[in-house]
Amino acid sequence: MTAPKTMYEKIWDRHLVSQNGDGEALLYVDRHLLNEVMSAQAFDGLREAGRTVRRPELTLAVADHNVPTDGDRRLPIADPASRLQVEVLERNTAAFGVPYIPLADSGQGIVHIIGPELGLTLPGTVIVCGDSHTSTHGAFGALAFGIGTSEVEHVLATQTLRQRRSKTMLVEVFGALRPHVSAKDLILAIIAAIGAGGGTGHVIEYGGDAIRALDMAGRMTVCNMSIEAGARAGLIAPDETTFAYLRGRRLAPSGVEFDAARIGWESLSTDPGAAFDKTVRLDAGAISPMVTWGTSPETAIPFGGRVPALDDFATPAKRANAQAMMAYMGLHPGEKLADLAVDVVFIGSCTNGRIEDLRAAAAVLQDQHIAHGVHVLVVPGSGQVREAAEAEGLDAIFRAAGCEWRAPGCSMCLGMNPDQLTPGQRCASTSNRNFEGRQGKGGRTHLVSPRSAALVALSGRLDIFRGRV
Amino acid sequence: MQPFASLHGIAASLPAANIDTDKIVPARFLKTVSRKGLGTALFRDLRFADDGTPDEDFVLNAAPWDAAVILIAGDNFGCGSSREHAPWALLDFGIRCVIAPSFGDIFYNNCFKNGILPIQLDPAHCAELAADAADPLSCAMRVDLNAQNITRANGAALPFLIDPGHRDALLAGRDEITETLNKAAAIDAFEAAFAPVTPWVYRGLSKTAAAASHT
Numbered sequence: 082m083t084a085p086k087t088m089y090e091k092i093w094d095r096h097l098v099s100q101n102g103d104g105e106a107l108l109y110v111d112r113h114l115l116n117e118v119m120s121a122q123a124f125d126g127l128r129e130a131g132r133t134v135r136r137p138e139l140t141l142a143v144a145d146h147n148v149p150t151d152g153d154r155r156l157p158i159a160d161p162a163s164r165l166q167v168e169v170l171e172r173n174t175a176a177f178g179v180p181y182i183p184l185a186d187s188g189q190g191i192v193h194i195i196g197p198e199l200g201l202t203l204p205g206t207v208i209v210c211g212d213s214h215t216s217t218h219g220a221f222g223a224l225a226f227g228i229g230t231s232e233v234e235h236v237l238a239t240q241t242l243r244q245r246r247s248k249t250m251l252v253e254v255f256g257a258l259r260p261h262v263s264a265k266d267l268i269l270a271i272i273a274a275i276g277a278g279g280g281t282g283h284v285i286e287y288g289g290d291a292i293r294a295l296d297m298a299g300r301m302t303v304c305n306m307s308i309e310a311g312a313r314a315g316l317i318a319p320d321e322t323t324f325a326y327l328r329g330r331r332l333a334p335s336g337v338e339f340d341a342a343r344i345g346w347e348s349l350s351t352d353p354g355a356a357f358d359k360t361v362r363l364d365a366g367a368i369s370p371m372v373t374w375g376t377s378p379e380t381a382i383p384f385g386g387r388v389p390a391l392d393d394f395a396t397p398a399k400r401a402n403a404q405a406m407m408a409y410m411g412l413h414p415g416e417k418l419a420d421l422a423v424d425v426v427f428i429g430s431c432t433n434g435r436i437e438d439l440r441a442a443a444a445v446l447q448d449q450h451i452a453h454g455v456h457v458l459v460v461p462g463s464g465q466v467r468e469a470a471e472a473e474g475l476d477a478i479f480r481a482a483g484c485e486w487r488a489p490g491c492s493m494c495l496g497m498n499p500d501q502l503t504p505g506q507r508c509a510s511t512s513n514r515n516f517e518g519r520q521g522k523g524g525r526t527h528l529v530s531p532r533s534a535a536l537v538a539l540s541g542r543l544d545i546f547r548g549r550v
Numbered sequence: 551m552q553p554f555a556s557l558h559g560i561a562a563s564l565p566a567a568n569i570d571t572d573k574i575v576p577a578r579f580l581k582t583v584s585r586k587g588l589g590t591a592l593f594r595d596l597r598f599a600d601d602g603t604p605d606e607d608f609v610l611n612a613a614p615w616d617a618a619v620i621l622i623a624g625d626n627f628g629c630g631s632s633r634e635h636a637p638w639a640l641l642d643f644g645i646r647c648v649i650a651p652s653f654g655d656i657f658y659n660n661c662f663k664n665g666i667l668p669i670q671l672d673p674a675h676c677a678e679l680a681a682d683a684a685d686p687l688s689c690a691m692r693v694d695l696n697a698q699n700i701t702r703a704n705g706a707a708l709p710f711l712i713d714p715g716h717r718d719a720l721l722a723g724r725d726e727i728t729e730t731l732n733k734a735a736a737i738d739a740f741e742a743a744f745a746p747v748t749p750w751v752y753r754g755l756s757k758t759a760a761a762a763s764h765t
Contacts, residue, residue, distance in 0.1 A: 103715030121583035138754030162581035227632035231663035334750035
C-alpha cells in the first residue's frame with residue numbers, strides 16, 4: 082500500500098522526468114505561458130546557443146503588462162520601449178513557431194485570465210509562466226507557478242524545469258463567508274494571518290467549506306494571491322464547480338475524453354491522512370471586508386478600522402518598518418481609514434478582472450454616481466470579459482456612474498503602461514500588490530475587493546459603510 | 551553563468567524587511583530587452599530623487615559602500631514578482647552575495663541562475679553582520695562557498711548552510727540547459743509514456759491564437 086499523498090505530491094510525482102541525486106528533480110511542463118516582459122532575454126539565449134523551442138505547441142504567448150487600455154489597438158503603442166518589447170515578442174514567437182495572440186485579437190487579454198477562459202488550464206497539469214501570479218491557475222488543481230527568465234529559457238529549450246520539492250501547507254477555511262464578504266477579503270485575511278512570508282518555501286492547498294463554496298472566479302482570486310503570502314503556488318482540489326466551468330471550453334477535452342479526463346481529475350484530491358508540513362485554520366464567518374493600510378499585503382485590516390498604533394508592533398525593527406510604511410502612505414498611527422479621501426479607484430487585474438468581479442462592482446454602481454473628484458478605471462481582464470460585460474450592459478452602468486470603461490490589459494496593477502498613479506495619489510485597487518511605486522512612482526495603494534472598490538468610488542473615501550451600502 | 555567560489559569585499563547593510571522586487575527594480579525599468587545595464591535602476595526610488603540626484607543617506611550612494619559586493623538584507627528579501635531583472639540589477643551594480651534571514655522563493659532561485667550566492671542566516675547572525683557592515687572599519691568580509699563560511703573583519707568565521715546541489719552548481723558555474731539537454735532521452739521517454747494517457751493535454755495550443763480571432 083502506498084502512503085497517502087497530498088495533491089501537490091501527486092502532481093509532482095506524475096510529472097517527474099528524472100531525479101538528480103542532490104534533491105533536484107526534472108519536472109515536465111505541460112503548459113508554458115509567455116509574456117513580453119520576461120521572454121526577450123530568454124529567446125536571445127536560445128538564439129545565441131543555436132537552440133530551438135522543444136514544444137512550441139505547448140507554449141502560448143500574449144502581451145499584457147505593456148498594453149495601453151485606451152485607443153485603437155491596431156495602431157502601434159506610443160511608448161517606444163513598450164512598443165519594442167511587444168514587437169520583440171511578436172518577432173520571437175514568429176521565428177520560433179510559438180502560438181501568439183495578437184494585440185488586436187478579440188480574445189486577447191491578461192495571460193492568467195485567458196488561460197482558464199480557453200480551457201488551457203486543466204486540473205493535474207504543470208503550468209509555468211514568467212510571472213509570479215501564475216499561481217492563479219492553481220484554482221483548477223493545476224500546479225502553477227511563476228519562474229524567472231533563465232527558467233523560461235530552460236523550459237523553452239527542454240519543456241522541463243529543475244525544481245526542488247516545496248513543503249506543503251494546508252489553509253483550511255471552515256464555516257461560511259458572510260454576505261458581501263468576497264474571495265478577495267478571504268485571501269487578504271489569510272495573508273494578514275500568516276504574513277507576507279508565511280507561505281515561503283511552501284505550496285499552499287486551500288480547503289474547507291468556505292473554499293468549496295467559492296465559484297471558479299473566487300478560487301482564482303484566492304490562488305492568485307498565494308504569492309503575496311510567499312507561497313509560489315496555491316492549489317484547490319477540482320470538483321463539480323471546476324468540471325462545470327471546464328465543460329465546453331475550447332482547449333478542454335470534450336465528449337468521452339472529458340469523462341475520461343474527469344476520472345483522473347477526481348483522483349487528484351489529497352488522500353485522507355496525508356501529512357502537511359504546516360496547517361492553518363481560519364473561521365470564514367469571522368472575516369470582514371478587508372483593506373490594506375501599508376505597503377505589504379499583510380497589512381490588511383477590516384474596513385472601519387484604524388491604522389495601527391506604533392505600540393502594536395512588538396520589536397523596534399517592526400516599529401521602524403511600520404513607521405516607514407506610514408510615512409510612504411501618508412498616514413498617522415491610530416488614524417481612521419474611513420476618513421481618508423481617495424483620488425483613484427482601479428477595478429481590474431488578474432486578481433479581480435473577471436466578469437464576476439465586474440458584476441459585483443456594477444451591482445453597487447447601478448443608478449449611482451461616483452464621488453466628485455474621484456477617477457475610476459474599470460478594466461476587463463480579457464476581450465472575452467469585455468464582450469460579456471458589454472452584452473450584459475455593465476459598461477453602460479459603469480459609464481453612467483462616471484467610471485472609465487477600458488480595453489483589456491494589466492493596466493494600473495503595475496506601472497509599465499500609461500495607466501499609472503502620480504506621486505501622492507491615493508488609490509483603492511482590486512489588484513494584488515500595494516508595494517511602494519507599484520502603481521506608479523509615489524502612488525499609494527490600498528488593496529480591496531471589487532465590491533468595496535465600487536463603494537469607495539461612491540463615498541470618495543476608504544469607507545464602505547457610510548452612504549449607500 | 552560565471553562561477554562563484556569565494557568573495558572578499560565590502561558589505562552594505564539594508565535591514566528593512568520585505569524589500570520587494572518592485573523596490574529592487576521598479577516596473578518602469580522592466581521594458582528593457584537586455585540583461586545588462588540595470589545597475590543604475592537598482593533600488594532606483596530609494597537611491598535617487600526624481601531628478602536623478604543621489605540620496606546621500608542611502609547606503610549604496612556613500613563610500614565605501616558604493617563599491618559593495620555583499621548585501622546584508624532583512625526578512626523576506628526579494629518577495630514579490632518573478633522579475634529576473636532584480637538579480638540582473640544587483641549583478642550589474644556589482645553585488646554577488648546577499649545575506650538575509652529569509653528570501654522570496656522566486657528571487658532566491660533566480661540568484662543561482664545568475665552566479666549570485668543568496669545565504670539564509672538566522673536573524674541574530676544577520677544582525678551581527680549588519681553591525682559589521684555599518685562600520686567602515688569592519689565592513690569588509692569574506693564569503694567562502696567551498697568552506698561554507700563567512701569571515702568577519704574581526705577574524706571570526708560564521709558557518710552557513712546551503713543545499714549541496716545549489717552549491718555545486720554555483721561552484722561549477724554550470725550551464726543547466728546543456729545538462730538537461732543531455733537528458734533528452736529521459737524527456738523523450740516521459741513524453742512517449744504520458745502523451746497517449748492524457749492526449750488532450752498534449753494536443754497543443756496552436757489553434758488558440760488562430761481560433762481566438764474568429765470568436
